[in-house]
Every structure is written in C-alpha cells, then in structure tokens.
Amino acid sequence: MKQEIDWAAFPDARGHFGPYGGRFVAETLMGALDELQAVYEKYMKDPQFLAELDADLQHFVGRPSPLYHAERLSRELGGAQVYLKREDLNHTGAHKVNNTIGQALLAKRLGKTRIIAETGAGQHGVATATVAARLGLECVVYMGAEDIQRQSPNVYRMRLLGADVVAVKSGSRTLKDALNEAMRDWVTNVDDTFYIIGTVAGPHPYPAMVRDFQSVIGREARAQHLEMTGRLPDALVACVGGGSNAIGLFHPFLGDTSVAMIGVEAGGEGVATGRHSAPLCAGRPGVLHGNRTYLMEDDNGQIIETHSISAGLDYPGVGPEHAWLKDIGRATYVSVTDDESLRAFHRLTRTEGIIPALETSHAIAHVLALAPSMRADQSVIINLSGRGDKDLNTIARLEGIEL
Amino acid sequence: MSRITKRFAETRSKGRSALVPYVTAGDPSPDVTVPLMHDLVAARADLLELGVPFSDPMADGPVIQQACERALSHGTSLRDVMGMVRVFREHDQDTPVVLMGYLNPVERMGVEVFAEAAAAAGVDGVLMVDLPPEESGDWTGVLERVGIDPIFLIAPTTTDKRLRQVSAAARGFIYYVSLKGVTGSQTLDTAELGNRLESIRALTALPLGVGFGIRDANTAASVARVADAVVVGSAIVQLVTRFPQAPEQFRAAAADLVREMRAAMDKARVAEVPAPA
Ligand SMILES: Cc1ncc(COP(=O)(O)O)c(C=O)c1O
Numbered sequence: 011m012k013q014e015i016d017w018a019a020f021p022d023a024r025g026h027f028g029p030y031g032g033r034f035v036a037e038t039l040m041g042a043l044d045e046l047q048a049v050y051e052k053y054m055k056d057p058q059f060l061a062e063l064d065a066d067l068q069h070f071v072g073r074p075s076p077l078y079h080a081e082r083l084s085r086e087l088g089g090a091q092v093y094l095k096r097e098d099l100n101h102t103g104a105h106k107v108n109n110t111i112g113q114a115l116l117a118k119r120l121g122k123t124r125i126i127a128e129t130g131a132g133q134h135g136v137a138t139a140t141v142a143a144r145l146g147l148e149c150v151v152y153m154g155a156e157d158i159q160r161q162s163p164n165v166y167r168m169r170l171l172g173a174d175v176v177a178v179k180s181g182s183r184t185l186k187d188a189l190n191e192a193m194r195d196w197v198t199n200v201d202d203t204f205y206i207i208g209t210v211a212g213p214h215p216y217p218a219m220v221r222d223f224q225s226v227i228g229r230e231a232r233a234q235h236l237e238m239t240g241r242l243p244d245a246l247v248a249c250v251g252g253g254s255n256a257i258g259l260f261h262p263f264l265g266d267t268s269v270a271m272i273g274v275e276a277g278g279e280g281v282a283t284g285r286h287s288a289p290l291c292a293g294r295p296g297v298l299h300g301n302r303t304y305l306m307e308d309d310n311g312q313i314i315e316t317h318s319i320s321a322g323l324d325y326p327g328v329g330p331e332h333a334w335l336k337d338i339g340r341a342t343y344v345s346v347t348d349d350e351s352l353r354a355f356h357r358l359t360r361t362e363g364i365i366p367a368l369e370t371s372h373a374i375a376h377v378l379a380l381a382p383s384m385r386a387d388q389s390v391i392i393n394l395s396g397r398g399d400k401d402l403n404t405i406a407r408l409e410g411i412e413l
Numbered sequence: 414m415s416r417i418t419k420r421f422a423e424t425r426s427k428g429r430s431a432l433v434p435y436v437t438a439g440d441p442s443p444d445v446t447v448p449l450m451h452d453l454v455a456a457r458a459d460l461l462e463l464g465v466p467f468s469d470p471m472a473d474g475p476v477i478q479q480a481c482e483r484a485l486s487h488g489t490s491l492r493d494v495m496g497m498v499r500v501f502r503e504h505d506q507d508t509p510v511v512l513m514g515y516l517n518p519v520e521r522m523g524v525e526v527f528a529e530a531a532a533a534a535g536v537d538g539v540l541m542v543d544l545p546p547e548e549s550g551d552w553t554g555v556l557e558r559v560g561i562d563p564i565f566l567i568a569p570t571t572t573d574k575r576l577r578q579v580s581a582a583a584r585g586f587i588y589y590v591s592l593k594g595v596t597g598s599q600t601l602d603t604a605e606l607g608n609r610l611e612s613i614r615a616l617t618a619l620p621l622g623v624g625f626g627i628r629d630a631n632t633a634a635s636v637a638r639v640a641d642a643v644v645v646g647s648a649i650v651q652l653v654t655r656f657p658q659a660p661e662q663f664r665a666a667a668a669d670l671v672r673e674m675r676a677a678m679d680k681a682r683v684a685e686v687p688a689p690a
Contacts, residue, residue, distance in 0.1 A: 034516060038570070181482070307521065312518065
C-alpha cells in the first residue's frame with residue numbers, strides 16, 4: 011500500500027466504495043432511504059445518542075467483549091499466537107446485536123413503532139427480536155423456509171421474544187429471498203416501519219451504517235491487543251457472509267498497513283464444484299439488493315443458488331466495501347469448505363472449551379492452516395463472531411445423533 | 414418521433430387514456446408470449462409492457478414473482494425476450510413495446526450490447542426498476558443513441574427536486590407508481606391520485622402513466638380520467654394460475670380483461686390534459 015488512502019472518506023456521499031455500493035432500488039424506496047440517511051448522519055454526530063449507544067453496549071450487550079489468548083491452540087499449531095475476539099459472549103450470542111442496538115435506537119428517534127428484519131442463521135433475527143422486545147416495538151422477521159428448518163432453536167427464541175417469524179417460500183427459500191421479502195414489506199409499510207438490515211449489504215446508507223455500528227469490535231480489539239502485547243496484530247481473520255463481523259473487525263485497522271486482513275467465504279462442497287457461497291472468490295460484479303458488488307450469477311445475470319453448511323454464510327452477494335477492499339488489495343478473501351469448517355468447529359471446542367458458530371468455524375479453519383506458517387512472535391486475531399448453540403442440531407444430525 | 418411519443422400524441426388527440434397491459438415474458442411458457450401480445454393488441458391495448466424475468470424481483474409482489482419463476486423454469490433469458498419482440502414486430506409495426514426489468518441481466522449482457530440488440534429487435538422503451546437516475550450514468554445516453562426511450566418511475570414520495578431530475582432524464586412517458594408497496598398491492602385512492610398528477614404536470618410535460626394496484630375495469634376507468642396511461646400488470650398475470658393446463662384460455666381471459674377495461678375507460682369522461690410541449 012504505497013498510496014495513502016483517506017479511509018474515512020468512504021463511502022462517498024451517495025454510498026459508493028469505488029465502483030461498488032450505491033443505491034439501486036425502485037423509486038418507491040428512495041424517500042425512505044433519504045430519511046434514514048439523514049437521521050443516521052445526524053445521530054452519529056450527536057454526543058447524547060452516542061452516549062446512549064455506549065451505555066446500552068456496556069450494560070445490555072456486555073461490552074467490551076474479551077480478547078482471549080488461545081494459548082493451547084497456539085501451542086498446538088506451533089506458529090503465530092492466536093487471539094479470539096469473543097463476540098460469542100455478547101448478549102444473544104453473536105456480533106449481530108451491536109448493530110441491532112444501534113439501529114433500534116435510530117428507529118426510536120424516528121418514532122417508528124414496527125421493526126422488520128431478514129435473517130439467515132437466525133442470529134440477526136434473535137438480536138432484532140431482542141431489542142424490539144426491550145423497546146416494546148412490534149417485530150416481524152423474514153426467514154427462508156429452508157433456514158427455518160435448519161435453525162429451529164433460533165426460530166423458537168424469536169417467537170419467545172414476541173416476534174412474528176414469517177417463512178419465505180419464494181426463490182431459493184434462503185437469506186437472499188428473506189431480504190427481498192423484507193424490502194417488499196418495508197416499501198409497503200414505510201410510514202411506521204423501520205427495516206433493520208443485518209449485514210453490510212443493501213442500499214446506501216446500510217453498508218456504511220452497519221459498518222459503523224459493528225466497528226466497535228475492531229476499536230476494542232485494537233486497543234486490547236496493544237495493551238496485551240504492546241504491538242499491533244499481524245493478521246485479522248473473519249468469516250464473510252454479508253461481511254458485517256469482518257468489516258467490524260477490519261475497519262479500525264485499515265490505516266495500519268502492517269496488519270493483513272483475510273476474509274473467509276463459505277466454500278461449501280468446494281469452489282470447483284460450483285456448490286458454494288463465495289462471491290468474492292468465484293463471482294463477478296453485478297447489482298443485487300440495492301448495491302453493486304460481487305455476486306454469484308449465471309451467464310444470463312440471474313442470481314444462482316448458493317450452498318453452505320452455515321445458514322449465515324449462505325448468501326450470493328457480499329457487502330460492497332469488501333468488494334472494493336478486494337479490488338484495491340487491502341484485504342484478501344479465501345474460502346473454506348463445509349468439511350474444513352466442521353473439523354475446525356471440533357478442534358476449537360476440544361482445545362479451548364469454546365463452541366463456535368458454524369459461520370465462525372470457517373474463520374477458525376483458515377487460521378488452522380495459516381498460523382503454523384507464521385512465527386511465534388507474530389499474532390492473529392480471529393473474530394469469534396458467534397457461539398455454536400444454534401448449530402448443535404445440524405452437527406448432531408451430520409453425525410447421526412438424534413437430539 | 415419514437416413509437417411511444419407518436420402513440421401518446423394519437424391517444425391524446427382522441428382525448429383518451431392509453432391502456433398498457435403488462436405481462437412477464439416467458440410466462441407461463443415462452444411460446445405463449447408472442448401470440449398473447451397480438452391478442453392484447455387485438456383487444457385494443459395501446460402499448461405493451463413486457464417484463465424481463467429476474468430471479469430476485471425485489472419490487473414485485475407474489476403474482477409477478479411467481480410469473481418470473483415460471484418463466485425462468487423454462488430458461489427465459491433477456492436474449493429470448495428480445496427475440497420475442499423481434500417475432501412480434503414481424504406482424505406489428507405500430508404498437509410500442511416497453512421492456513421492464515432489473516439491472517443485473519442487462520449489465521451481464523453489457524449495456525451497449527443490450528441497447529443495440531433491443532433496438533434491432535424493435536423495443537421502444539426500457540424501464541429498469543432498480544436503476545434510479547442518480548445511478549444511471551450514461552444509461553439514458555446509450556439508449557437515446559439507439560432510439561430507445563428511457564422510462565423512469567416516480568412515486569408518491571418523490572420530491573419535486575428529484576421529479577425534475579427524472580423528468581430531465583426520461584423520454585416517452587413517466588411511470589407513476591400509484592401507491593406505497595410492490596406490484597399487485599391493493600387499494601388505490603383515485604381522488605388523491607388526481608391531485609397528485611396535477612402537481613406533477615406542473616413539473617413535466619411528459620405523458621403520465623399510472624400503475625400498481627389497478628385490478629379491475631372500474632379502477633382503470635377512474636384512473637383513465639386523470640392519467641395519460643393506465644398500466645395493468647398483476648391483474649392480468651394472475652389469470653395464468655386460473656388456467657394452469659390451458660394457456661389458450663389464459664390468453665383469452667387476458668384479452669377479455671383488457672377489452673373490458675378499455676370499454677370502461679372509453680365510457681369514463683376523460684379529463685382535459687395539456688398537449689405535449
Ligand atoms: C455467528 C455469525 N457469524 C457470521 C455471520 C455472517 O454474517 P456477516 O458476514 O454479516 O458477519 C452470521 C450470520 O448470521 C452469524 O450468525
């Protein structure tokens with residue numbers, strides 16, 4: 011990185027990260043997005059709002075989350091020191107709540123009485139249902155019919171929290187279709203409804219706004235690592251579905267040119283088989299869900315079905331900022347298969363006593379390969395984006411066990 | 414003068430509102446579309462809107478989503494849709510055809526390649542639902558160079574400032590989305606619509622088409638009193654599912670609905686509208 015980039019200047023005023031991002035939506039949504047952008051820009055500069063957000067993150071979410079030195083795993087790998095940023099310890103068990111807390115506070119400022127969300131693994135749905143319950147707002151969560159099957163514990167949690175979970179039966183019946191359906195709800199009920207998108211995708215200002223709410227991860231991790239070791243980490247590794255936990259960790263380090271950043275996509279049955287969810291590794295730029303980014307599509311520009319063992323990574327697009335970071339070479343993106351992530355799931359569980367989410371297990375799998383090639387005086391931070399309780403049914407089924 | 418501009422000049426001079434049926438190309442199967450287009454013209458449609466199927470039609474309700482899924486199950490591609498227009502043009506040189514769809518298939522083909530091919534096939538206007546003027550770059554220039562009218566949407570929430578922007582970029586007509594929601598939504602307040610269209614006419618001389626939520630002849634008639642064109646989509650497309658095994662019956666029912674709407678619109682008193690500038 012020879013050229014100095016002013017990272018704070020991205021996205022531009024209309025939401026572009028280089029050629030990516032923007033606002034590709036029907037006219038019917040433009041007014042709502044303008045309104046959202048105005049409140050987001052106003053309140054992100056408002057000390058009172060920021061103080062309320064900080065207090066909620068501390069007392070309701072339980073932040074700061076620890077940066078944990080996984081000593082036993084590091085020793086076994088015989089290379090870099092592995093640190094885990096423990097987002098799994100947040101209330102509701104994943105990084106998703108950092109964002110839902112922030113957006114719910116904006117919804118309150120806007121006087122909206124109804125919250126909607128899309129969800130894949132159900133973590134974002136649970137995090138949304140949780141903040142809606144706390145604020146006494148009506149909550150509707152759209153979830154692909156297939157995901158409802160494989161993430162049933164989270165469906166029950168959402169219903170306990172008072173959310174109406176709507177099964178989406180169109181298209182591939184997964185996350186992308188849930189997002190379509192939530193957008194349709196929003197455009198119809200825009201007067202009283204706030205749409206909390208769960209990742210750094212969608213039309214501007216969502217990718218920037220969700221990044222800003224998730225950046226607390228990287229700000230904390232940077233300070234914690236400096237305090238624990240006196241230096242910056244050598245590499246950051248995070249799984250990438252839409253890319254919110256990854257950008258949350260990466261963003262505060264963008265100006266630290268010595269820190270490598272690696273996003274891990276879902277390789278499914280292997281990128282060569284075509285059955286995967288790795289648009290940055292094997293897709294091409296296009297337009298979906300309101301922004302320009304890397305996509306998985308066929309020769310006719312139709313979005314194709316993705317595959318991943320983890321519902322939270324099963325998405326054919328990716329946040330536009332990642333598309334840009336890839337093109338300019340500031341971050342690199344790799345993929346890890348279902349089998350590799352399952353092995354990593356068991357490895358972390360047995361060596362550190364931490365059961366990670368299947369999404370997170372993709373990041374761990376990459377570090378199992380990366381750390382041994384590094385020196386013992388180097389370090390890697392993994393974003394431990396969520397805990398694995400929601401995946402126990404999936405894993406037991408794969409092992410032929412009836413829970 | 415484009416076919417669209419010419420057609421609106423004709424309907425305006427006769428003091429009537431144009432009827433614009435929408436069908437999804439390739440629904441329920443690709444062989445139905447061209448005969449259906451001719452049937453709709455015979456039922457006195459003034460313009461035709463042809464939907465390009467897309468896997469993720471974010472602005473469409475369940476009726477058109479399912480139409481897209483049916484069309485895609487037969488592999489209907491953007492190239493196929495242009496092929497249908499080419500075949501339609503062999504027997505109809507006059508009825509304007511507007512393609513309506515989403516940006517990604519067009520970008521995948523390449524905007525310029527698409528524009529050339531669409532013009533050669535006889536397409537007159539293109540509406541990209543998810544391409545607002547802010548993101549459209551040279552889109553309008555590329556279309557104009559091949560003689561295709563760029564059509565844009567406006568909504569009840571569109572500000573006057575953006576309306577001027579849309580009006581500067583648009584040609585042919587402007588498509589006013591009459592209510593909050595996706596295609597196929599219910600309820601349309603036609604009194605409020607009239608007031609809104611009046612204030613829009615102060616800012617643009619282009620003809621105003623109104624769509625989303627027009628389900629029956631009565632609504633079509635009351636919209637015809639205030640709008641230059643009435644666009645009817647889901648009400649036609651949903652007839653497909655009434656005749657799952659009989660596409661000829663679907664074609665006949667679609668033509669009947671268009672005929673019924675046309676008759677009701679003709680009976681309605683058409684408001685005076687300013688002539689195009
Ligand atoms: C624990 C966990 N990690 C990661 C993800 C992927 O999302 P993102 O890439 O936005 O962080 C999810 C999504 O559901 C998740 O639940």
